[in-house]
Amino acid sequence: MAVETVRKPYVRQRSAWWWTKNPRYVLFQFRELSSVFVVLYAFLVLWQLWALRGGSDAYYAFLVMWYSRPMMALNAVILAFAILHSVTWFALTAKVPLFRIKGRPPPAALVIGASLAIWVALSLLIVKLLYGGF
Amino acid sequence: MADRGTKMIKLRISRYRPERSGEPFDQEFTIPYRDDMVVLDALNYIKDHIDPTLTYRWSCRMGICGSCGANVDGTPKLTCALYLRDLKKRPVLIEPLANFAVLKDLVVDIEPFMEKLEAAKPYIIRKDERPIERGEYRQTPEELELYRQQSLCINCMLCYSACPVYGHDEKFLGPAASALALRYELDSRDQGSEERLAAVATEHGIWQCTFVGECSVVCPKHVDPAGAIQQLKALAATRLMKAMLLPLAPR
Amino acid sequence: MAAAEVDRVTPMFWGLFSAGGFVVAFLLPVFIFMNSLAYGLHVVPWEKVEYGGALRWIRGDPATALLGSTLGWLGGWLPKLFLVLIIGGGLFHGLHRFKYVLYDVGLHRAKKVLDPILYGIAAAGTVAAVVLAFSFP
Amino acid sequence: MERLAYDIVIVGGGAAGLRAAIAAAETSRSLRIAIVSKVYPMRSHTVSAEGGTAAVLRDYDSFDGHGFDTVKGSDFLADQDAVEFFVRRAPPEVIQMEHWGCPWSRDPDGRIAVRAFGGMTVKRTVFAADKVGFHMLHTLFQTSLKYENIERLDEWFVTQILAEGGKAVGVAALELRSGTLHAIAAKAVVIATGGAGRVYEFTTNGAIKTGDGMALALRAAAPLKDMEFLQFHPTCLPGTGILITEAARGEGGYLINNKGERFLKKYVPEKMELGPRDILSRSILQEIREGRGFQGPYGQYVGLDLRHLGEDVINKKLPMVRELAEEYAGVDPVHEPIPVRPGQHYIMGGVHTDVRGSTGVPGLFAAGEAACVSINGANRLGSNSLSECLVFGGEAGRSAAAYAISQPAVGSNPISGLVKAEEARIFDGLLKREGGENLAEVRSDMQHTMEENVGIYRNGDSLEKALAHVRELRRRYERVGVRDKDPFFNTELTTTLELDFMLDLAEAIANAALLRRESRGAHSRTDYPKRDDANFLHHSMAFRTATGLRFDKLPVKITKWQPAARVY
Ligand SMILES: Cc1cc2nc3c(=O)[nH]c(=O)nc-3n(C[C@H](O)[C@H](O)[C@H](O)COP(=O)(O)OP(=O)(O)OC[C@H]3O[C@@H](n4cnc5c(N)ncnc54)[C@H](O)[C@@H]3O)c2cc1C
Numbered sequence A: 001m002a003v004e005t006v007r008k009p010y011v012r013q014r015s016a017w018w019w020t021k022n023p024r025y026v027l028f029q030f031r032e033l034s035s036v037f038v039v040l041y042a043f044l045v046l047w048q049l050w051a052l053r054g055g056s057d058a059y060y061a062f063l064v065m066w067y068s069r070p071m072m073a074l075n076a077v078i079l080a081f082a083i084l085h086s087v088t089w090f091a092l093t094a095k096v097p098l099f100r101i102k103g104r105p106p107p108a109a110l111v112i113g114a115s116l117a118i119w120v121a122l123s124l125l126i127v128k129l130l131y132g133g134f
Numbered sequence B: 001m002a003d004r005g006t007k008m009i010k011l012r013i014s015r016y017r018p019e020r021s022g023e024p025f026d027q028e029f030t031i032p033y034r035d036d037m038v039v040l041d042a043l044n045y046i047k048d049h050i051d052p053t054l055t056y057r058w059s060c061r062m063g064i065c066g067s068c069g070a071n072v073d074g075t076p077k078l079t080c081a082l083y084l085r086d087l088k089k090r091p092v093l094i095e096p097l098a099n100f101a102v103l104k105d106l107v108v109d110i111e112p113f114m115e116k117l118e119a120a121k122p123y124i125i126r127k128d129e130r131p132i133e134r135g136e137y138r139q140t141p142e143e144l145e146l147y148r149q150q151s152l153c154i155n156c157m158l159c160y161s162a163c164p165v166y167g168h169d170e171k172f173l174g175p176a177a178s179a180l181a182l183r184y185e186l187d188s189r190d191q192g193s194e195e196r197l198a199a200v201a202t203e204h205g206i207w208q209c210t211f212v213g214e215c216s217v218v219c220p221k222h223v224d225p226a227g228a229i230q231q232l233k234a235l236a237a238t239r240l241m242k243a244m245l246l247p248l249a250p251r
Numbered sequence C: 001m002a003a004a005e006v007d008r009v010t011p012m013f014w015g016l017f018s019a020g021g022f023v024v025a026f027l028l029p030v031f032i033f034m035n036s037l038a039y040g041l042h043v044v045p046w047e048k049v050e051y052g053g054a055l056r057w058i059r060g061d062p063a064t065a066l067l068g069s070t071l072g073w074l075g076g077w078l079p080k081l082f083l084v085l086i087i088g089g090g091l092f093h094g095l096h097r098f099k100y101v102l103y104d105v106g107l108h109r110a111k112k113v114l115d116p117i118l119y120g121i122a123a124a125g126t127v128a129a130v131v132l133a134f135s136f137p
Numbered sequence D: 001m002e003r004l005a006y007d008i009v010i011v012g013g014g015a016a017g018l019r020a021a022i023a024a025a026e027t028s029r030s031l032r033i034a035i036v037s038k039v040y041p042m043r044s045h046t047v048s049a050e051g052g053t054a055a056v057l058r059d060y061d062s063f064d065g066h067g068f069d070t071v072k073g074s075d076f077l078a079d080q081d082a083v084e085f086f087v088r089r090a091p092p093e094v095i096q097m098e099h100w101g102c103p104w105s106r107d108p109d110g111r112i113a114v115r116a117f118g119g120m121t122v123k124r125t126v127f128a129a130d131k132v133g134f135h136m137l138h139t140l141f142q143t144s145l146k147y148e149n150i151e152r153l154d155e156w157f158v159t160q161i162l163a164e165g166g167k168a169v170g171v172a173a174l175e176l177r178s179g180t181l182h183a184i185a186a187k188a189v190v191i192a193t194g195g196a197g198r199v200y201e202f203t204t205n206g207a208i209k210t211g212d213g214m215a216l217a218l219r220a221a222a223p224l225k226d227m228e229f230l231q232f233h234p235t236c237l238p239g240t241g242i243l244i245t246e247a248a249r250g251e252g253g254y255l256i257n258n259k260g261e262r263f264l265k266k267y268v269p270e271k272m273e274l275g276p277r278d279i280l281s282r283s284i285l286q287e288i289r290e291g292r293g294f295q296g297p298y299g300q301y302v303g304l305d306l307r308h309l310g311e312d313v314i315n316k317k318l319p320m321v322r323e324l325a326e327e328y329a330g331v332d333p334v335h336e337p338i339p340v341r342p343g344q345h346y347i348m349g350g351v352h353t354d355v356r357g358s359t360g361v362p363g364l365f366a367a368g369e370a371a372c373v374s375i376n377g378a379n380r381l382g383s384n385s386l387s388e389c390l391v392f393g394g395e396a397g398r399s400a401a402a403y404a405i406s407q408p409a410v411g412s413n414p415i416s417g418l419v420k421a422e423e424a425r426i427f428d429g430l431l432k433r434e435g436g437e438n439l440a441e442v443r444s445d446m447q448h449t450m451e452e453n454v455g456i457y458r459n460g461d462s463l464e465k466a467l468a469h470v471r472e473l474r475r476r477y478e479r480v481g482v483r484d485k486d487p488f489f490n491t492e493l494t495t496t497l498e499l500d501f502m503l504d505l506a507e508a509i510a511n512a513a514l515l516r517r518e519s520r521g522a523h524s525r526t527d528y529p530k531r532d533d534a535n536f537l538h539h540s541m542a543f544r545t546a547t548g549l550r551f552d553k554l555p556v557k558i559t560k561w562q563p564a565a566r567v568y
């Protein structure tokens, strides 16, 4: 071989802060983070059920903690993430056409809009049905 | 050839010369600027008039051959379809496509991408081949419309450059190859669904995608690979679950 | 590329993840609001949240009342089912996603260990939810 | 050195090369085939073809119809036996593409749709919206992945055809990724390197269309045919040269001057916008010269008006036209005419072959735009060349396969000895050269000369001037220095090699044009404005000799259609 050449493909390292470079990546990270809060809330409710099982004293102790300021704040944060999850999830599922209109997948905006409408209606229905209204 | 009085523009280009230095470095160039210049024109100006060693790929300069991708100001773009006038920052920062190994200057290693493309079995698979003399397979415009969007991929790899999952898992099948798999899945002439779904539903296949969605944002041909992957997932999951629930049913 | 093994496990959990995603998206926000914040914001009275109110809720009293006599039997089931869906869906959805968060920070090599742990927790939590919720009359 | 040996080496991964590879692979599973391409196959310039590919598919159509249109379009310079062969084989090729998954546009009943095209008397141009080349190339490329006996050497730049005892025995190729020159042994070599538009300044062709294969063949003792015939496409975006497909007119678009008139009524009243390209290009130039063009930053132009077609038709049938006009001319064709002017587009000439793709040099075959069979004669009809790539690509692949099978196994005979000189030329010569000349300047000088003097109109004086200038540029080329001294992925080195090829071709083109003292098809001499069948009804053949180019004549084969006046 006449010519010896060096060649080292350069593999760049991704910084741990890659996601801060683009607002859409930030949103994505928050969406992913919502999973932590969803899981956390599932456990909190299990705890709540356990306390309710434990009788009136146990449940009152739980309620004192539940309606403390820090816990209220945490729950508000969890709610915010839950809403973020809902909205991004509707955007996501709009990409998977479950049905077709005149042979074409429905436009994403339509699917998202319909999902949001169903979401609001369903929430009101639950308030009415399970909680007997406000 | 800078005329007197012409506007100038400054570009910062990330360069890598493996035979000179072990690390990439940035170099700045200031060149005359016209309003109708795309980024590729600027690169060509530098190569022709300032530094012929600058290395990058291009050919069609009409957004169809897919060779001229680079990260411009941090976003993967076709340099032949990106006007300098639309860029706000100065200097304009030009780097090789992210998530790929750099060979030289703006040239990245495409081989991993080619392997993925091939792995997705992007061709018609038929159990029975109709002889050519018997003519074409009929396909209505509606049937064509079903996969048309996914057939528009120019293999420019911008989507891979934008996908953070591909950024940490170089084995991830990735957006474009998945979109191509879906393109053949949805083609009324194809009968290779089982084989192809098996090929993409692997450990580093479609399940790795966490639906960041940035691939679809950067895709210059509106292929929507993000949507394509979710559709593939739904197809593969229902297929597998059916197979498990009804082990005796024809798949 | 060498033919890679078909992954038969992930699609199952992906199915649960998507189903859970729907449940969480549609049901969770309103539940968090009613269960955690409504009282603090003075939208619901104390009687509804104290021990007795909570017991009445899980027995399905409000629902039974609303559904009337013909569908009333459903009322007792609804809150329990609702809780199981939220807890199970939330766990399977959230932990699947959390798995990828962990992969993303570099733990993808630990797939063999992570998967059983995370899906195991989801399954255990769901079973606990069923047992607890249906232990109420 | 790693020894590379194949049964067949195909140079080029465009439509012609890929079709050849698949045809060879299907001939015998035991043949080892390599596609050597300087770019990844899906980057080949076939990708940019927009309008369509012609084939007789309908009852109202006939082989004679397609044949006669082609021959008339060629101004009777096409070989009619080749044309007859071509029109019969085009339909099965188009169907074959369909079977491989090409997303052809369809009629409502599911049949492959056809559209009108310039010079074709009936609708016979098959299309996939207006991304025909793109879809064909990707279909062929993706299909080629199925064949285990097709290997690819992507981003390998062929610098020489290796010959021994008058036979082609392989190629020398520069592997860009390693910067090494390899000898690749092959029993048969197929050239499918596409056109040479970059010889010109204003062209629809991509950066890689530098005519390498034609120059390689010429150097390997194969003759070039009809190099004076270059097609100028009437509708290109000023500035970039980006093509606005003929389909825009096929679907009903108008050409208008600055008075808003459809000026073609003065030139081709019968056909109007669907006249052949050579005539349309000259008409536009005439309008501009007479002061009826629009003035723009890149000189004068005329308008391509699609407004009356409406947004729906434009989106459905011409989506890429809208995309290109918006992106690259800042004009939305739904609301405004698109600025257009003629530009170099296609080369009718190329490596001389017969209908089987044989060049006459044993073991050397050619197909596609790089070859000249000739079915295109003095002017190609739009949408014939993609079909040509399929038909003759396939033929060349099968011929190469048959030839390779007939040859003894590639022996132990060390072919690497053959590249020693080439290695020295490139690595010791070119790469070390410190010249005072600038590559880009010599290149643009050549392009400018060709544009000015060997363009749509030429004459004896301009051609003499061009020829002298190109020879001068050849001398300047010898002093072009290469600044990038690293052999690895050296695109400065490859563009220098490309310029070397292009200078050979520029000379052949100018010289052939000078010798043809008549006007025929796309070759329009102001000093000889008439067609002269008595003296020039022949192909011009260029051979390379130690002292320069030698030209010869080859009679045109006429079967059914006697030369007649070409009026539209
Ligand atoms: C803008 C445009 C629109 C067109 N539209 C139409 C149309 O609508 N209908 C129609 O019929 N025709 C059309 N044409 C013409 C047609 O597209 C071309 O003639 C045809 O695609 C040529 O194909 P090919 O395979 O011969 O070459 P190409 O596709 O150009 O491929 C050449 C191949 O050779 C390789 N190569 C070249 N040199 C070397 C080397 N030194 N070493 C290694 N590899 C090398 C390249 O890498 C490439 O893979 C159009 C052309 C253009 C430019």
Ligand code: SF4
Pocket (backbone or CB within 6 Å): B152, B153, B154, B155, B156, B157, B158, B159, B160, B175, B176, B179, B215, B218, B219, B220, B221, B222, B223, B224, B225
């Ligand atoms: S999907 Fe889009 S971004 Fe990705 S390779 Fe294809 S065209 Fe490029």
Ligand code: F3S
Pocket (backbone or CB within 6 Å): B162, B163, B164, B165, B166, B174, B175, B208, B209, B210, B211, B212, B213, B214, B215, B216, B225, B226, B227, B229
């Ligand atoms: S960006 Fe990546 S994670 Fe999925 S949706 Fe696109 S492939």
Ligand code: FES
Pocket (backbone or CB within 6 Å): B058, B059, B060, B061, B062, B063, B064, B065, B066, B067, B068, B069, B078, B079, B080, B081
């Ligand atoms: S140069 Fe072909 S896509 Fe940009």
